[in-house]
Amino acid sequence: MSRIGRLPIPVPDGVEVIISGPKVHVNGPKGKLERVFHPDIRIELTDGQLLVSRPTDQRHHRALHGLTRALLNNMVVGVSQGFERVLEIVGVGYRAVVEGESLRLSLGFSHAVVVDPPEDIKFEIEPRRKLITIRGIDKEIVGQVAADIRKLRPPEPYKGKGVRYLGEYVRRKAGKAGKAE
Numbered sequence: 001m002s003r004i005g006r007l008p009i010p011v012p013d014g015v016e017v018i019i020s021g022p023k024v025h026v027n028g029p030k031g032k033l034e035r036v037f038h039p040d041i042r043i044e045l046t047d048g049q050l051l052v053s054r055p056t057d058q059r060h061h062r063a064l065h066g067l068t069r070a071l072l073n074n075m076v077v078g079v080s081q082g083f084e085r086v087l088e089i090v091g092v093g094y095r096a097v098v099e100g101e102s103l104r105l106s107l108g109f110s111h112a113v114v115v116d117p118p119e120d121i122k123f124e125i126e127p128r129r130k131l132i133t134i135r136g137i138d139k140e141i142v143g144q145v146a147a148d149i150r151k152l153r154p155p156e157p158y159k160g161k162g163v164r165y166l167g168e169y170v171r172r173k174a175g176k177a178g179k180a181e
Helices: 059-080 139-152
Strands: 016-020 023-028 031-036 042-046 049-053 083-090 095-099 102-106 113-115 122-126 131-136 162-165
Touching (some): 059 139, 095 122, 102 139, 113 139
Antiparallel strands (some): 102 113
16 A cells, blocks of 8 residues: 555645546635546545545556645645745856746846746745745646756856755866966
8 A cells, every 4th residue: 555645635724625526626725726637546535634545556556546645735735835946046146036927037148037937926036145936836836937947057066156946955076177387
């Protein structure tokens, strides 16, 4: 039995879950999410908890069991608490500014890069520490937007300049050695 898949998902107050076959709608104070799951996996709402079960112990059912439970849990947590990723900008002259809904990044290119957020994504900036906070209700979209921004200027190993996740360790390399005479 899947250790992750068999854990019940508590549904907090203010969160409404509607199950219609393989489609699940989750409404909460932060917004609403819906997703279609594999039809073989059964999802039940009993006593304020979501339970996920699988029909057989075949390999693909075992894989779908834990996946479905994790995705459902992310939906419930997203509409009740939300998710955030924090990026750090390291480098002289590198900066970020929020203009309306968009994020304008100066990352050492000849032009500024403008990132338009997908639906339900918000950007916040802490200019003194050069931090970008990405907030949203869908964990998958928040992570993808953070990865796309980091990909614009990933941290390089010689000086450590670039965009990195907060707390990310960047392995540094020694530069060229000077002439030995």
